């Protein structure tokens with residue numbers, strides 16, 4: 001059966017907290033925001049403020065303690081599994097499969113979706129991220145930055161409708177970070193994908209159309225004037 005695309009993600013009065021052995025950690029309370037396909041967003045704030053946790057909630061990989069996360073096509077609510085097939089997720093710890101080569105890690109999302117020419121496409125994406133000379137390397141034979149670029153290729157190779165990226169340029173040198181940012185934004189633009197990035201990089205956040213900033217236990221949308229949004 002064809003998958004109906006999700007075009008909007010809405011968080012309504014969402015709170016997230018965790019109970020550890022002797023205390024509760026409250027990350028945010030009653031957060032309401034929307035994510036729309038085709039737009040770019042950055043989530044910024046101090047370490048430990050809840051950025052990655054918010055990304056996990058938006059992408060449906062975790063559930064909130066309170067409130068509702070809705071996935072919408074037009075005004076119609078869609079089940080979360082409709083979104084799961086349409087997201088590319090770049091994890092902070094990469095999560096590449098250790099037994100597979102870079103080529104097979106990147107080809108995997110295509111193979112799982114039954115694409116022909118999965119390896120050809122994977123090869124082309126690895127070349128785009130500057131890893132054309134590392135196709136046969138397994139993750140432990142790659143540097144941190146190379147693993148990050150392989151994880152980025154794996155997230156983008158099947159042209160997802162939403163790209164969730166946790167510190168996508170965290171391990172990269174300045175030039176590589178700029179190249180990866182160009183790839184993420186051009187993917188967002190060419191495929192009309194939503195791009196949601198957690199980042200400590202001011203340069204990367206400045207390129208997003210909207211910024212959600214964590215500060216003192218709250219998360220707020222930072223209004224940007226048109227001239228502040230750099231052209232992507």
Ligand SMILES: Nc1ncnc2c1ncn2[C@@H]1O[C@H](COP(=O)(O)OP(=O)(O)OP(=O)(O)O)[C@@H](O)[C@H]1O
Pocket residue numbers: 018019020025027045046047048049050051052053054198
């Ligand atoms: N499953 C969990 N159980 C208990 N505590 C958790 C869990 N997930 C996150 N936390 C806690 O919530 C806080 C926020 O974590 P999170 O990873 O969202 O922060 P962050 O803003 O992304 O940080 P960083 O910039 O350092 O990556 C941390 O103190 C973390 O220990």
